[in-house]
Amino acid sequence: MDRRELVRFEVKVEVLPREGIANPEGSTIERALPALGFETAGDVRVGKVIRLQVEADSAGAAKTIVEDMCKRFLSNPVIEDTTVEVLNA
Amino acid sequence: MSRRVGVVRFPGTNCEFDTVDAINALGGHAEVLWHSASDLRNVDAIVLPGGFAHGDYLRCGAIARFSPIMETIAAFARNGGPVLGICNGFQVLTEAGMLPGALQKNVGLKFLCGMEQIEFVSTSNIIGVGASAGELLNIPINHFEGNYVCSDETLKELEEENRIVFRYIDNPNGSIGDIAGVSNEQGNVVGMMPHPERATSTILGSNDGSRLLESLLGAQQVTPT
Numbered sequence: 001m002d003r004r005e006l007v008r009f010e011v012k013v014e015v016l017p018r019e020g021i022a023n024p025e026g027s028t029i030e031r032a033l034p035a036l037g038f039e040t041a042g043d044v045r046v047g048k049v050i051r052l053q054v055e056a057d058s059a060g061a062a063k064t065i066v067e068d069m070c071k072r073f074l075s076n077p078v079i080e081d082t083t084v085e086v087l088n089a
Numbered sequence: 090m091s092r093r094v095g096v097v098r099f100p101g102t103n104c105e106f107d108t109v110d111a112i113n114a115l116g117g118h119a120e121v122l123w124h125s126a127s128d129l130r131n132v133d134a135i136v137l138p139g140g141f142a143h144g145d146y147l148r149c150g151a152i153a154r155f156s157p158i159m160e161t162i163a164a165f166a167r168n169g170g171p172v173l174g175i176c177n178g179f180q181v182l183t184e185a186g187m188l189p190g191a192l193q194k195n196v197g198l199k200f201l202c203g204m205e206q207i208e209f210v211s212t213s214n215i216i217g218v219g220a221s222a223g224e225l226l227n228i229p230i231n232h233f234e235g236n237y238v239c240s241d242e243t244l245k246e247l248e249e250e251n252r253i254v255f256r257y258i259d260n261p262n263g264s265i266g267d268i269a270g271v272s273n274e275q276g277n278v279v280g281m282m283p284h285p286e287r288a289t290s291t292i293l294g295s296n297d298g299s300r301l302l303e304s305l306l307g308a309q310q311v312t313p314t
Contacts (some may be wrong), residue, residue, distance in 0.1 A: 017193075021238055022263060024194050076148055076184065078191040079238055 005019035006023050006055040010087040013074055051073060059089035061079035092306050095122040095132035097162070097169035097178075099142035099153050104286065108138040111286040117306045118176060123133065123141040123174065124156035134171040134215070135162055137178025139284060141219035149177060149192065149234050150184035159185055171215040171308040172278045176232055179270070179280030188271055188280045189247070190239030192232075195304055196263025200233045204294055205283055206258040207269045211251045215308035216285075216301040226297040230261065230269075237264035237271075247271055254279055277308070 017023040025046035033041045056062035063086050066074075070082040094112050098105045098121050105121050112119035122129065124142075129135065142153035153159065159181075166172045166187060175181040182188040195201055209224040210215065239247070244266055247253050253269035262282075270281030285298030 021136070022196065022236070024196050024198050024236070028198055033254055073151065074147070076151070076191050077218070078183075078189075078240070 003064060004057040006057055008053050008055050011052055011054055011066045012085045012087055013050040014083040015075050015080050016045055018079055018081050059086045062086050092117055092133040094119040094134045094136055095129055095211055096122050096136045096138055097158055099124040099156055101142050101144050102138055104139035107284045108136055111289045111302055115303050119213050124158050127157045127161050129161055129165060130178055137174040137181050139176035142177055150180035150300055153181045154185040166278050170233035173305055174280040175284055176282055182280045187278050189243045190234050190237055192234045193236045193238055195236050201261050202231045205230050207255040207283060208258060210253045214254055214272040214279050216279055216304045218304035218307055227295040228285055228288045228298050230283050235262045238269045255281060
């Protein structure tokens with residue numbers, strides 16, 4: 001039987017409020033930035049980063065597993081978008 | 090008149106006893122159901138009370154959705170059983186997909202705690218028995234994530250199907266359409282951010298929550314469509 005070796009992948013998930021969804025944290029920061037002289041900043045959005053390790057036989061498989069987690073649990077698709085990145089691909 | 094009401098307690102729930110007391114004071118019989126049970130003990134209605142289920146980790150209600158009791162409650166609701174989610178309970182119902190939309194942080198990033206005036210919009214649901222549209226109620230809120238959001242299509246659907254249960258008169262948290270509570274299509278699942286169990290005595294500032302809980306006690310199981 002061909003047993004492919006499982007590799008442990010380090011995965012980063014970025015969760016951000018969806019385009020068009022109000023982001024009170026982002027807009028509060030956006031309003032504060034000019035006071036510090038950062039006049040050119042805009043479209044500030046605050047989300048979160050989730051780092052995890054997952055065992056899979058390829059980077060692509062690891063990404064698929066984590067994307068499934070995102071859909072079913074790690075994000076709320078009503079208000080959030082996610083980006084999944086395998087760090088040690 | 091019913092009736093036995095199951096008030097669900099998750100780790101981190103903190104309004105279960107207020108809710109039980111309020112229901113019992115109205116002549117109902119409420120009991121606390123632990124989240125890991127999967128048996129609803131034949132209750133006639135379910136309340137998901139306020140608090141911080143599972144510490145509100147990840148997102149409010151996100152982890153509570155996986156508590157074993159939620160699967161039984163979803164089946165109970167599909168069969169037309171009355172389910173009321175208050176505050177954190179509303180958040181749990183949206184995360185569980187039993188109500189549309191989501192609740193995010195209040196505009197202004199303030200934790201809000203105080204009396205709010207809300208208007209009954211739709212009364213075709215388990216807490217609207219005997220009420221009429223346009224009636225004003227004073228019921229307190231107590232939340233950080235009460236800012237209701239949904240897609241434009243969902244909002245349109247809620248309006249067309251008369252599923253917006255309450256609107257705030259003076260929107261405190263940024264909710265889309267001033268929404269303070271919504272129902273499912275059949276009207277047997279309702280979620281609301283204000284706390285009716287805290288408005289059950291004029292000494293405490295308002296008795297307007299009592300009628301909502303009385304309505305819940307009298308609510309009949311709807312016929313599943």
